[in-house]
Amino acid sequence: MGIAEADQALLLWFNGLSGHFRPLDFLMRGFATDYLLPVSLALSLLGLWFMSPRERSQKAVICAGIALGLANFFVKMMNLVYFRPRPFSELELNLLFYRPHDSSFPSNAAAVGFAFAVGVCLFYPKASWVFFVLASLFALSRVYVGIHYPFDILGGAAIGALAACISWLILKTFDRYLSRVLELARRFYLA
Amino acid sequence: MALEYVAFTFFACVAVLQFVAARNDLRGLSFFRSRRAVYVFSGLVLSSSFAWFFLSEDRARPGLEGLQQFLLFGVAAVMAVAVTFLLSSLLNGRRLGSPHQNLTGLDALRETTFLRALRSALKEGDGDS
Numbered sequence A: 001m002g003i004a005e006a007d008q009a010l011l012l013w014f015n016g017l018s019g020h021f022r023p024l025d026f027l028m029r030g031f032a033t034d035y036l037l038p039v040s041l042a043l044s045l046l047g048l049w050f051m052s053p054r055e056r057s058q059k060a061v062i063c064a065g066i067a068l069g070l071a072n073f074f075v076k077m078m079n080l081v082y083f084r085p086r087p088f089s090e091l092e093l094n095l096l097f098y099r100p101h102d103s104s105f106p107s108n109a110a111a112v113g114f115a116f117a118v119g120v121c122l123f124y125p126k127a128s129w130v131f132f133v134l135a136s137l138f139a140l141s142r143v144y145v146g147i148h149y150p151f152d153i154l155g156g157a158a159i160g161a162l163a164a165c166i167s168w169l170i171l172k173t174f175d176r177y178l179s180r181v182l183e184l185a186r187r188f189y190l191a
Numbered sequence B: 001m002a003l004e005y006v007a008f009t010f011f012a013c014v015a016v017l018q019f020v021a022a023r024n025d026l027r028g029l030s031f032f033r034s035r036r037a038v039y040v041f042s043g044l045v046l047s048s049s050f051a052w053f054f055l056s057e058d059r060a061r062p063g064l065e066g067l068q069q070f071l072l073f074g075v076a077a078v079m080a081v082a083v084t085f086l087l088s089s090l091l092n093g094r095r096l097g098s099p100h101q102n103l104t105g106l107d108a109l110r111e112t113t114f115l116r117a118l119r120s121a122l123k124e125g126d127g128d129s
Helices: A005-016 A023-030 A036-049 A054-081 A108-123 A129-144 A152-174 A175-187 B004-024 B035-056 B066-092 B104-108 B114-127
Strands: none
Touching: A005 A129, A005 A152, A023 A036, A023 A129, A023 A152, A036 A054, A036 A108, A036 A129, A036 B004, A036 B066, A054 A152, A054 A175, A054 B104, A108 A129, A108 A152, A108 B004, A129 B114, A152 A175, A175 B104, B004 B035, B004 B066, B104 B114
């Protein structure tokens, strides 16, 4: 069985779990929306800014923020050179969501979620479990509702992680300036 | 839709700010004297804002683009921080004193309000010059 066939088989198995238990379908549909988990991730980042140890949490927030921008950029670049049709346009499955028309690979949702999670983890691993849970729910729900293949979310997660690592490198390189910016923010009681 | 999103994220941000104020003992940022009251307020506002936004309409359909969401969330978060800092300063102004010398940044808000801390910092700056 090739990768494409395995990808399809896994999608059909996972999507096949839908349609049997209404509360689970309702929950997964909610998790898959463009708002619930992205807002939850952003709120978690806002809260992290105010948590102790301050400098570490604030650098984690900045790292995740830069990673978000980079991840979106990488996904947009990939979309210019490669288009993968959405699963609902090729397979008979139980679609629980609206029909997006952009490329299925890579998953922007997974890229964003894991950019946040890995970005936070690189500076503050203890705090990152919340972000990994939210990112995983976001990514998996998109497969459950039938708008992504499993490989799309793996690709998206890898892009998010890469973006976070690049963000971490940028912050380490400019650490001196970053510390000065945080010091200035501290003078105004914002950090 | 944009207005609903801003309202939702604004109240959710205020709730999160109150939660972290209680968790980190930032008394100058809390709206209430009692920590328990802050947690209850935070929980109620957060759950209400989510419930209102997601139950008022089916959100599993095309809406705001990613960049729009990013910008609108940014606006809502800045407004929430400003409102929280100002309101907590007004509510706690009489109860809390001036900041302790060796507490800097957000840590100073354990003992004082944002406006009082800012005023002290500006006075010190004038004193130096």
